Amino acid sequence: MAEASVILKSTSIPSFSQGPNPFTHRNTTHYHNFRTVFKKNGYSSLNVCCSSSVSTTNDTTRTQKVSWGCDIDSLENASALQQWLMNKGLPPQKMAIQRVDVGERGLVALKNIRKGEKLLFVPPSLFITADSEWTCPEAGEVLGRYNVPDWPLLATYLISEASCGTSSRWNNYISALPRQPYSLLYWTRSELDRYLEASQIRERAIERINNVTGTYNDLKLRIFSRYPSLFPDEVFNIETFKWSFGILFSRLVRLPSLEGRVALVPWADMLNHSCVVDTFLDYDRSSQGVVFTTDRAYQPGEQVFISYGKKSNGELLLSYGFVPREGTNPRDAVELSLSIKKSDKCYKEKMEALEKYGLSVSQCFPLQISGWPLELMAYAYLAVSPPSRNKQFEEMAAAASNKTISKKDLSYPELEENALQFILDTCESSISKYSKFLQASGSMDLDVTNPKLLNRKVFLKQLAVDLCTSEQRILFRTQYILRRRLRDIRSGELKALRLFDGFKRLFK
Numbered sequence: 001m002a003e004a005s006v007i008l009k010s011t012s013i014p015s016f017s018q019g020p021n022p023f024t025h026r027n028t029t030h031y032h033n034f035r036t037v038f039k040k041n042g043y044s045s046l047n048v049c050c051s052s053s054v055s056t057t058n059d060t061t062r063t064q065k066v067s068w069g070c071d072i073d074s075l076e077n078a079s080a081l082q083q084w085l086m087n088k089g090l091p092p093q094k095m096a097i098q099r100v101d102v103g104e105r106g107l108v109a110l111k112n113i114r115k116g117e118k119l120l121f122v123p124p125s126l127f128i129t130a131d132s133e134w135t136c137p138e139a140g141e142v143l144g145r146y147n148v149p150d151w152p153l154l155a156t157y158l159i160s161e162a163s164c165g166t167s168s169r170w171n172n173y174i175s176a177l178p179r180q181p182y183s184l185l186y187w188t189r190s191e192l193d194r195y196l197e198a199s200q201i202r203e204r205a206i207e208r209i210n211n212v213t214g215t216y217n218d219l220k221l222r223i224f225s226r227y228p229s230l231f232p233d234e235v236f237n238i239e240t241f242k243w244s245f246g247i248l249f250s251r252l253v254r255l256p257s258l259e260g261r262v263a264l265v266p267w268a269d270m271l272n273h274s275c276v277v278d279t280f281l282d283y284d285r286s287s288q289g290v291v292f293t294t295d296r297a298y299q300p301g302e303q304v305f306i307s308y309g310k311k312s313n314g315e316l317l318l319s320y321g322f323v324p325r326e327g328t329n330p331r332d333a334v335e336l337s338l339s340i341k342k343s344d345k346c347y348k349e350k351m352e353a354l355e356k357y358g359l360s361v362s363q364c365f366p367l368q369i370s371g372w373p374l375e376l377m378a379y380a381y382l383a384v385s386p387p388s389r390n391k392q393f394e395e396m397a398a399a400a401s402n403k404t405i406s407k408k409d410l411s412y413p414e415l416e417e418n419a420l421q422f423i424l425d426t427c428e429s430s431i432s433k434y435s436k437f438l439q440a441s442g443s444m445d446l447d448v449t450n451p452k453l454l455n456r457k458v459f460l461k462q463l464a465v466d467l468c469t470s471e472q473r474i475l476f477r478t479q480y481i482l483r484r485r486l487r488d489i490r491s492g493e494l495k496a497l498r499l500f501d502g503f504k505r506l507f508k
C-alpha cells in the first residue's frame with residue numbers, strides 16, 4: 001500500500017487550498033499520566049458548548065445546549081459508537097475499543113490475528129466525505145454554491161452536525177470524538193514561543209494556526225455573515241473551527257484507491273500509530289470497505305496499530321499532539337535553518353539564484369540521524385562560495401532545490417571544508433538553543449498558582465522537552481559526523497603539506 005496516501009493525513013490550508021503534509025510513532029506510555037492529570041483537573045481551553053437560538057429546518061436541537069465530543073479516554077461514548085456502527089452495517093470485528101497504554105483509547109485484538117490479514121471493512125455508508133448529506137440541507141446547499149473545498153467544507157460540516165445533536169446521524173460518532181484533540185493548534189502563541197523556541201516546528205504551528213484562522217475568517221466574510229441564521233456566530237466561530245480542524249488533522253484519511261479522496265472513517269480512526277508498523281488504511285474494492293492488512297500477528301489483548309506515515313516527532317506533535325519515546329522513531333528529523341549572510345559580497349546574486357528555484361536566503365533542510373540531504377550540501381556550497389564562483393551560483397541553487405531534477409551530488413573539493421564548517425556552525429548554534437531551553441525547563445513555570453494552569457503547563461512542557469531532546473539528539477549526531485569529516489579533511493591536508501615540505505627539502 002502506498003504510504004503517502006494512506007496516512008491519516010494533515011494539510012496546511014492556505015485559505016481554501018490544501019497541500020498535503022506528511023506523518024509516525026510508538027511507545028508513548030509516559031505521556032499517559034500527564035494527559036490523565038491534565039484532563040482530570042478539568043482544563044479545557046475549548047469549551048465548545050453552544051446554546052444558540054437558530055431557526056432553521058430541523059433545528060430544534062440546535063437551540064439546546066450541545067456538548068461536542070467527550071474526554072479523550074471516555075469508553076462510555078466509545079462503546080455507544082461501536083454499538084451504533086454495528087447496527088449501521090459494520091461487520092463483526094476481531095478488535096474492540098479499549099483503554100490502552102499508548103494513545104488513551106485504541107483498537108485491541110479480541111482474537112488471534114494473523115500477519116497479512118485484512119481487518120476493519122468499514123463500508124462507504126459509514127464514511128464522512130465532502131458529499132455526505134447535511135442534517136441542515138440549506139447549510140450544505142450554501143456551501144455547495146460557493147464551491148468550498150473539501151477541508152473547510154468538512155470542518156464546517158462537522159460543526160453543523162455536532163450542533164444538530166441527536167438529529168444528526170453522526171451523533172454517536174461525534175459524541176465519541178475527543179472534545180479537545182491534542183494538537184499544536186491548541187497551544188497559545190506564548191506557549192509556542194516559550195516551549196518551542198528552539199524548534200522549527202514552532203514556525204509550522206504558527207503557520208497552521210494562521211491558516212485555520214484565515215480559512216475561518218474567509219468563510220465568515222464570504223458566507224457565514226450573509227446567512228447568519230444558518231451559520232450563527234455562537235456555533236460557527238474560531239473556537240469550534242479549531243476543534244473541527246483539530247479533528248481533521250488527527251483523523252482524516254486519504255484513500256488512494258478512491259483517487260486520493262479524503263474521508264473521516266469512524267472505527268478505523270480509533271487505530272493508534274506505531275513507528276514500527278508498516279501498514280496503512282485504504283479502500284478495498286473487492287470487499288468495498290476501508291481496510292488495512294496487518295504486517296504482524298497480534299494476540300488477544302494486544303493493541304493493534306497502523307502507521308500514520310513517515311513523520312518526524314515534530315510533525316506528529318503538530319497534528320496529533322504526541323511525541324514518540326526518544327529513539328523509537330526511525331523517521332525522526334529536525335529542520336536546520338541555513339541562511340546566506342547579509343554581509344556576503346554576493347548576497348544579491350545568491351538571493352536571485354535561489355529565488356529562481358523557489359528558495360530563499362533563509363532555508364530549512366531536514367537532518368536525520370542517518371544523515372542530511374544533498375540539497376543541504378548544495379545550499380552550503382552556495383553560501384560559502386566566493387565571488388569568483390559566481391558562474392556556478394545557479395547550478396548550486398538548482399541542486400539545493402528539490403523542485404528540479406538537476407544533478408544534486410555536486411562536488412567542489414576546494415569549497416568542501418568551508419561548506420562543512422558552515423553547516424557545523426549552524427548546527428552548533430541550534431544545539432545551544434536547545435540546551436538553553438532544556439536547562440531552563442527544569443525550573444520553568446513552577447510559579448503558577450492556579451493548579452489547572454499548572455497541569456496544562458506541565459503537560460505542554462513535557463511534550464516540548466521530549467521533542468527538543470529528540471531533535472537535539474539528531475543535531476548532536478550531525479555535529480559528530482561533521483567534526484569527524486572536517487578532522488579527516490584537515491589531517492589529509494596536513495599530510496599533503498608535510499609531503500610537499502618533504503619534497504621541497506629533498507630538492508634543496
Ligand SMILES: C[S@@+](CC[C@H](N)C(=O)[O-])C[C@H]1O[C@@H](n2cnc3c(N)ncnc32)[C@H](O)[C@@H]1O
Binds near residue numbers: 025072182273
Ligand atoms: C486517529 S486518533 C486515534 C484514536 C484516539 N486514540 C482516540 O481515542 O480517539 C489519533 C489520536 O490518537 C492519539 N495517538 C495515536 N497514536 C498515538 C501514539 N502512538 N501515542 C500517543 N497517542 C497516540 C493522539 O491523541 C492522536 O491525536
